[in-house]
Amino acid sequence: MASQSKTKPAKEVKAAKAVGAPRKFKMYINGEFVEGHRRAFFPVYDPSTEQVIAEVPDADEQDVNRAVAAARAAFDSGPWPQTTAQDRGRILFRLAERVRKEAASLANLECRNSGKPITEAEYDIADVATCFEYYGGMATKVLGQVNPVPDNALSLSLREPIGVAAQIIPWNFPLLMAAWKLAPAIAAGCTCVLKPAEQTPLTVLEFASYLTDAGLPPGVVNIVTGFGETVGAPLVRHPDVDKVAFTGSGEVGKAIVKAAADTLKRVTLELGGKSPNIFFADADFEAAIDGALFGVFVNQGEVCSAGSRILVEKKIYPKFVEAMSAKAKTIRLGPPLERETKMGPLVSKDQFDRVRAYQEIGKKEAKTAAGGGRLASQSKGYYVEPTIFYDVDNSARIAREEIFGPVATVIPFDSEANAIKIANDTQFGLAAAVWSRDIFKAFRVVKALRAGIVWVNHMQPTYVEAPWGGYKQSGFGRELGPNGIDEYLETKQVHINLNEQPIGWY
Numbered sequence: 420m421a422s423q424s425k426t427k428p429a430k431e432v433k434a435a436k437a438v439g440a441p442r443k444f445k446m447y448i449n450g451e452f453v454e455g456h457r458r459a460f461f462p463v464y465d466p467s468t469e470q471v472i473a474e475v476p477d478a479d480e481q482d483v484n485r486a487v488a489a490a491r492a493a494f495d496s497g498p499w500p501q502t503t504a505q506d507r508g509r510i511l512f513r514l515a516e517r518v519r520k521e522a523a524s525l526a527n528l529e530c531r532n533s534g535k536p537i538t539e540a541e542y543d544i545a546d547v548a549t550c551f552e553y554y555g556g557m558a559t560k561v562l563g564q565v566n567p568v569p570d571n572a573l574s575l576s577l578r579e580p581i582g583v584a585a586q587i588i589p590w591n592f593p594l595l596m597a598a599w600k601l602a603p604a605i606a607a608g609c610t611c612v613l614k615p616a617e618q619t620p621l622t623v624l625e626f627a628s629y630l631t632d633a634g635l636p637p638g639v640v641n642i643v644t645g646f647g648e649t650v651g652a653p654l655v656r657h658p659d660v661d662k663v664a665f666t667g668s669g670e671v672g673k674a675i676v677k678a679a680a681d682t683l684k685r686v687t688l689e690l691g692g693k694s695p696n697i698f699f700a701d702a703d704f705e706a707a708i709d710g711a712l713f714g715v716f717v718n719q720g721e722v723c724s725a726g727s728r729i730l731v732e733k734k735i736y737p738k739f740v741e742a743m744s745a746k747a748k749t750i751r752l753g754p755p756l757e758r759e760t761k762m763g764p765l766v767s768k769d770q771f772d773r774v775r776a777y778q779e780i781g782k783k784e785a786k787t788a789a790g791g792g793r794l795a796s797q798s799k800g801y802y803v804e805p806t807i808f809y810d811v812d813n814s815a816r817i818a819r820e821e822i823f824g825p826v827a828t829v830i831p832f833d834s835e836a837n838a839i840k841i842a843n844d845t846q847f848g849l850a851a852a853v854w855s856r857d858i859f860k861a862f863r864v865v866k867a868l869r870a871g872i873v874w875v876n877h878m879q880p881t882y883v884e885a886p887w888g889g890y891k892q893s894g895f896g897r898e899l900g901p902n903g904i905d906e907y908l909e910t911k912q913v914h915i916n917l918n919e920q921p922i923g924w925y
C-alpha cells in the first residue's frame with residue numbers, strides 16, 4: 420500500500436539532533452498515562468543509527484486486564500453508550516484536525532522510529548488524518564433496514580457496536596495502522612485496547628495525548644505497549660474482549676484464530692502476501708519499469724501488498740530485467756530524515772537478518788540482477804540494497820514466502836493463461852496488478868485473479884474510501900471504505916408485532 424494523499428508534505432523537517440537520553444513514554448489506560456504495574460520498560464530504537472531513542476512500558480497480562488476492564492466499563496456504562504453518532508463523528512473530526520496540526524512532528528517521530536523516508540512518513544500522517552475524517556463522516560451514515568416480512572409487523576435490522584475490540588498492529592505503517600483500526604471502531608461506538616508493535620510504539624503514544632482534548636471519554640481507547648506473548652496473547656484470550664482485529668504475520672494470525680475460538684470472538688485478519696505484478700508486452704514500458712520498482716521497493720519493501728513477484732511477458736523480458744535493474748541501482752538509500760532519500764533502513768535487526776537470509780537463499784535459487792547484500796556505504800543502520808532476482812521459478816522459496824523487504828523476484832511468462840496460472844499459484848491473495856494497454860485483456864486478467872485488491876496500470880495507491888483486505892491466506896474481513904465499519908457492528912433483528920391479538924398456539 421502507499422499513500423495517495425493530495426495534502427502537501429509538511430514543512431522541511433530538520434535532521435535529528437544528537438540523541439540525548441532516551442525519552443520515557445507512558446502507555447494510556449482509562450484516560451491516563453500510566454506505567455505498567457511492574458514499572459518495567461523496554462528500549463525502542465532508531466533503525467538508521469541503532470541507537471535507543473525511547474523507552475516504553477513493558478506491560479503484561481495484569482496491565483492488559485486493567486485496560487480491558489476500562490474498555491469494558493466504558494462500553495457498558497458511562498457516557499460512551501449514550502454518545503450520539505454525531506458526537507462520535509465530531510470527536511473523529513477533531514482528531515483529524517489535531518493530527519494535521521501536529522503532522523510535522525508526528526512524521527519526524529514516525530520516520531525516526533520506523534526508518535521510513537520522511538517524505539513517506541509525511542504521506543502516512545496525512546492519510547491518518549484522512550482516515551479519521553472519513554470515519555467521522557461515516558459515523559452518521561450507519562443505516563439500519565426495514566425487512567418486508569409477510570405479517571402485520573414491523574421488522575427492523577439495527578446496527579449496533581460489537582463491544583470491546585482488541586487491535587493488534589504491526590510496525591510498517593505504525594500510526595496509519597492504528598488509524599485504520601481506531602477510526603471505524605470509534606465511529607461504530609466500540610471501545611478499544613490497541614497494542615502497537617514493540618518496534619514502533621511511539622507515534623500512537625504521542626497520538627494518545629490528543630484523545631481527551633478531542634472529547635473522547637476515558638476508557639474508550641486504551642493503548643498497551645509490550646510484546647506479542649505478554650500483551651498480544653492475553654488480549655486475544657481475554658473473555659471480556661468481543662472482537663480482535665489483527666494485522667501482521669500469517670503465523671500469528673493463525674494462532675489468533677485458534678485462541679479466539681475458545682470464546683468465539685469475531686476476528687478480522689490482514690496478513691501478508693506475495694503479490695504478483697504482471698507486465699504484458701504492450702504496457703507503457705517506462706511506466707512499467709517505475710511501477711515494478713515502486714510496487715516492490717516502496718517503504719523498503721516492508722509492505723503487505725508489495726508486488727514482490729514481477730511477472731513479465733517473454734517478449735520484453737530481457738529488456739525489462741535490464742532496465743529495471745539499471746534503475747534500481749540508482750535508488751537513493753540513506754538517512755530517512757534526508758528529503759532526497761527514497762529508501763531507509765529496515766525497521767529492526769530481526770527484520771534485517773531475515774531479509775539478509777532471503778538474499779542468500781535467492782542467490783542460490785535464481786540469478787541476481789541487482790543488489791543482494793547490505794548497503795556497504797553505511798556502517799550503522801539496517802540498510803539493505805534493493806535486490807532483484809530473475810529467472811525465478813515460482814516454486815522457489817523466494818517466490819513463495821513473504822520476505823517483507825526490498826527483494827524482488829522476476830518470473831517470465833509466455834501467455835495470458837500462463838500469467839494467470841503463475842499469479843494465482845500462491846497461498847496468498849492480498850493484492851495484484853496488471854499492466855497492459857489492451858483493456859479487454861487487462862479486465863480478463865482482473866477477473867481471473869484471486870486477490871482482494873487489483874490495480875490496473877498502477878500498483879500500491881491506497882485510499883481510505885475503498886476496501887482493503889485479502890483472499891485465501893492473506894486473511895479475512897475488510898478494512899477501510901464502507902466495509903471497514905461493518906467489521907465493528909453487529910446486526911440486531913427487531914420484530915414489532917402490530918396485531919392487537921398476539922399470534923400463538925395457545
Ligand code: NAI
Nearest residue numbers: 588589615616646647651652667668671690691723821823
Ligand atoms: P508479528 O505478526 O509477530 O507481529 C505483528 C504484531 O503482532 C505485533 O504487534 C506483535 O507484537 C503481535 N504479536 C506477536 N505475537 C503475538 C501473539 N502470539 N499474540 C498476539 N499478538 C502477537 O510480525 P513480526 O514478527 O513483526 O514480522 C514477521 C513477519 O511477519 C514479517 O517479516 C512479515 O513477513 C510479516 N508481517 C506482515 C505484516 C503485514 O502488514 N501483513 C506486518 C508485519 C509483519
Ligand code: MG
Nearest residue numbers: 647668670671
Ligand atoms: Mg513475530
